[in-house]
Amino acid sequence: MAESYTVLALKYRPRRFADLVGQPHIVGALSNAIATNRVAHAFLLTGSRGTGKTTTARILASALNCPNRQGAEPCGECPSCVQIAQGEDLDVIEMDAASNSRVDDIRERLQTVETRPARGRYRVFIIDEVHMLSTSAFNALLKTVEEPPPHVKFILATTNPEKIPETILSRCQRYDFRRVTVSEIVTRLEQVCANEGAEPGPGLLRAVAELVEGGLRDALSRLDQLFAFCGLKPTVEDAERVFGLVSRPRLLELLEALGKGDSKSGILFTEEVFESGKDVAEVLASLVSLTRSLLLVAASGGDAKGLDVPADEVPRLTAVAQTFGIHGLVYVAELLTDCRNRVRRAAFPRVVVETTLVKLSLVGRLEPLQELMTRLNHAADSSEPRTESPPPATEPGKRPLSEREQAAVNALKRQFGAR
Numbered sequence: 076m077a078e079s080y081t082v083l084a085l086k087y088r089p090r091r092f093a094d095l096v097g098q099p100h101i102v103g104a105l106s107n108a109i110a111t112n113r114v115a116h117a118f119l120l121t122g123s124r125g126t127g128k129t130t131t132a133r134i135l136a137s138a139l140n141c142p143n144r145q146g147a148e149p150c151g152e153c154p155s156c157v158q159i160a161q162g163e164d165l166d167v168i169e170m171d172a173a174s175n176s177r178v179d180d181i182r183e184r185l186q187t188v189e190t191r192p193a194r195g196r197y198r199v200f201i202i203d204e205v206h207m208l209s210t211s212a213f214n215a216l217l218k219t220v221e222e223p224p225p226h227v228k229f230i231l232a233t234t235n236p237e238k239i240p241e242t243i244l245s246r247c248q249r250y251d252f253r254r255v256t257v258s259e260i261v262t263r264l265e266q267v268c269a270n271e272g273a274e275p276g277p278g279l280l281r282a283v284a285e286l287v288e289g290g291l292r293d294a295l296s297r298l299d300q301l302f303a304f305c306g307l308k309p310t311v312e313d314a315e316r317v318f319g320l321v322s323r324p325r326l327l328e329l330l331e332a333l334g335k336g337d338s339k340s341g342i343l344f345t346e347e348v349f350e351s352g353k354d355v356a357e358v359l360a361s362l363v364s365l366t367r368s369l370l371l372v373a374a375s376g377g378d379a380k381g382l383d384v385p386a387d388e389v390p391r392l393t394a395v396a397q398t399f400g401i402h403g404l405v406y407v408a409e410l411l412t413d414c415r416n417r418v419r420r421a422a423f424p425r426v427v428v429e430t431t432l433v434k435l436s437l438v439g440r441l442e443p444l445q446e447l448m449t450r451l452n453h454a455a456d457s458s459e460p461r462t463e464s465p466p467p468a469t470e471p472g473k474r475p476l477s478e479r480e481q482a483a484v485n486a487l488k489r490q491f492g493a494r
Contacts, residue, residue, distance in 0.1 A: 083302075084295040087267055088130055090137070090151045090160055095127055096263050096291055097255035104250065105131070106147035109138050115248040117220050117229040119205075121236040122252025125290025128232040131252075132201045133159055135230060136167045140195025155195055166192040166199065173204045178211040185219055188227055197228050205231040206238035213240050221246050254289025257281065263291060264298060273302065276310035281385065282323065283314065285364050286357070319354035326365050327388075327395060330407075333435045334398030341432025349425050359415040359428070366408045369396040373404055403438040410434055 089095050092102045108114050118135070120128040137149035137156045149156045158164040170184055184200065192198045202208075208216070220229050220243060231247060233239060264280045267273075283301075287293035297318070301309040304317050314320060332340035348358055368384045373396040384392065399407060414431040418424040 082296070083267060083271075083299040084292045087270075087295060088160075089127070090134065090156070091148050092134055092138070093148065095131065095134070097259045098127055098131070098252055101131065101250045101252065105135060105138075109135075109144075109147040114139065114228070116223050116227070117247040118231065119236065119239070119244065119247035119249045120230065120232045120252065121249065122234070123254055123289060124234055125287070125292035125294075126252040126255060127291070128252055129201070129203055131250075132203075132230040132232055133162075133167075136164075136197075136199040136201065136228075139197045139199060139228060140164075140166060140192070142195075164194075166195045166197065167201065168198070169201045169203065171203050172207040172212075176207045176209050176212060178209060178215050181208065181212045181215045185215070188219055189224060192226055197226055199228045199230060201230045201232070203232045204234070205243075206233045206235040210240075213243060217242055217246075255291045256289070257284045260284035260287070260289075260291055260294050264294060267295065267298065271302070271307065273307040273309075276308070276313075278311050278323075279309055279314055282311055282320070285323075285361070286314075286318065286320070288360070319352070319357055320361060321348065321353065321358050323361070323365065326362055327391060329432075330362075330365065330369070330435075331395045331398065333432065334395060334403075334438070336436050338433045338436035341436055342429055345425060345429045345432060348428070355418055355424060355428060356415055359411060359418065363408065363411045363415065366404060366411060368392055369399070370401070370404045370408065372396050373399075373401045399438055406438055407435055 092106055095102055118132075120131060122128055134149065137151070137159045138144055138147055140155045140159070141149035141153060142155065143150040143153050151157075151160075155164060155166075159167050162169055168184060168187070170180070175181075188198070188200075190198065217240075219227075223229065229247075231239075231243075236244070236249070261280045261284045264275075264283065268275055268280070279301075280298075283294055283297050287297060297314075301313060301317060305313045311322060315322060329340060329344050348355060368388075369392055371384060372389060372392045396404060410431055414427060418427050421427045
């Protein structure tokens with residue numbers, strides 16, 4: 076019988092604080108708390124998906140119960156550490172609030188709160204997606220979280236802390252997980268590929284890292300999918316076929332054309348995306364990511380030091396950013412983000428994308444309102460002399476407007492919807 080396969084996201088799941096990627100502030104705080112024996116009775120771990128919340132909860136539970144702990148780090152080899160990593164330890168009770176949101180589910184778990192731990196020092200309750208609990212379930216949890224027995228610790232994890240009642244929030248130490256940067260994800264994927272004997276093509280790992288929006292677990296899952304599709308030597312072209320992507324150079328070429336006012340390129344690009352069956356939302360997400368890179372380069376004045384962009388792309392990114400200007404890039408980012416949100420529920424998504432790209436081609440023709448008014452006032456001042464017709468009634472102390480000035484004001488009102 077063939078040995079079962081372990082997916083990369085599980086195979087390379089961290090088991091020590093030192094293995095966590097991209098969360099040094101949380102590692103430092105928890106390590107110091109454990110080393111100085113100042114561990115709170117309740118923790119709230121928040122952040123977007125795939126950033127390490129549940130993994131950190133398990134590592135913390137292991138550190139609290141590991142008999143061979145070295146400083147703050149669990150050994151990872153004792154029966155307690157092994158079973159906690161597998162989700163099978165009797166002293167660590169894990170609960171998914173998304174599927175156990177009722178008050179009866181919480182009460183059932185809390186019935187064992189007075190039970191002493193079977194092996195370790197603490198009984199640890201890990202509640203994932205805790206924001207999914209009902210109001211009555213939160214009320215049932217409140218008193219126990221506030222004053223648990225000395226041998227009990229609570230670790231709550233959520234992607235939506237704003238949905239958690241303040242009464243619960245005020246009783247927990249909160250730790251916010253940030254999105255993992257592209258460079259950190261690429262570094263981790265390189266380590267995984269080296270361990271797996273894989274040879275990814277140039278630019279592949281960065282393409283995967285930009286696709287997952289800061290979620291390392293998602294990056295490992297995407298890499299696993301590529302290995303299944305084309306073996307251990309995947310290329311950027313393979314990623315484009317599997318995930319329905321458009322290459323970064325092609326997207327940069329599109330923005331370059333749109334920045335020069337070429338609206339036809341937007342129409343042809345939309346036709347290319349829809350005719351090839353690519354995931355439109357993913358393509359728009361890649362465009363938003365690229366626009367962010369342009370914004371970073373524009374804001375830095377072309378100095379890429381410290382920016383999360385490839386050094387070899389900086390000259391071209393700088394050139395494209397200059398065609399839009401920083402104000403134009405802000406407008407581009409807003410339009411593309413709005414387009415991605417609308418296209419998922421639009422009856423005619425192709426029209427939404429086409430009109431958005433055509434709008435982007437007009438960005439170079441837009442003028443700031445102040446400059447437009449200054450130009451109109453200058454034109455009015457240099458216009459022909461006013462006629463001898465009696466001036467209209469005006470406020471005291473103000474000269475009446477000429478016919479040309481009044482026409483300019485009326486044009487501004489029509490353009491900006493003034494009443």
